[in-house]
Amino acid sequence: MDDINLLVDFSKYKLVKVKDLILADWNYKEDDEQLLDNLIQNVKRNGQVENVIIRQLADGRYEVVNGNHRLMAFQKMKLEQIVAYDLGSVSLNEAKRLAIETNETKFKVDSIKLAHTMSDLLNEFDRTDLQSTMPYSDDEIDNFGKLLDFDWNEFDKEVDELEQEVNPSDMFAITLELPVGLAKRLNEQIDRIKKMLHPDEAHLEKISYVQPINKIVECVERMEKEEIV
DSSP: OHHHHHHOOGGGEEEEEGGGEEOOTTOOSOOOHHHHHHHHHHHHHHOSOSOEEEEEOTTSOEEEEEOHHHHHHHHHTTOOEEEEEEOOSOOHHHHHHHHHHHHHOOOOOOHHHHHHHHHHHHHHSOHHHHHHHSSOOHHHHHHHHHHHHOOTTTTHHHHHHHHHHOOGGGOOOOOOOOOHHHHHHHHHHHHHHHHHHOTTOSOGGGSOSHHHHHHHHHHHHHSOGGGOO
């Protein structure tokens, strides 16, 4: 119990009036009306299960440090009170730092496992009802199914033969200048596909890029043009 008390300051959790909360004008998350509607449906279905972090302002009101879009949802739902974690009178930069720490410390998604999870949910829940609380469009939900239908082993033999037949003189280099975040995500996806194709290989750097890139190209070729954005 002592360890829990050291980790969590329960005295900072409090009921606050929605009318006393204001949005942070420095919030860097983009607005999206469809996602906001999904969030409202989430709250209606599950209640307030996610915390809202606030800080005290000099005028007696509270600024939302983490939870701006949840506050928008609460306001549209005309809720009177919500539960919040009160940081007290911390500085603006301290609040900004905590916002990034709590918002952006996220783990990458295993797309295959997510597709299987969505398939399980679609077997039990009505698709329209499920979509009302999920941040996915019709096309994105359809693409989960296509991802599971894709035969990852179908082209292995062909690609293996291609790698063996490649002549250094037939090769050319492509240099892509990408934003750091996008380049990192591309490398993560290539490594993920390497693991799928060679689950027993401990050193991914030894595996050629030809196979995983070929798989990505094949996936894109199978998609309808309007699905590629």
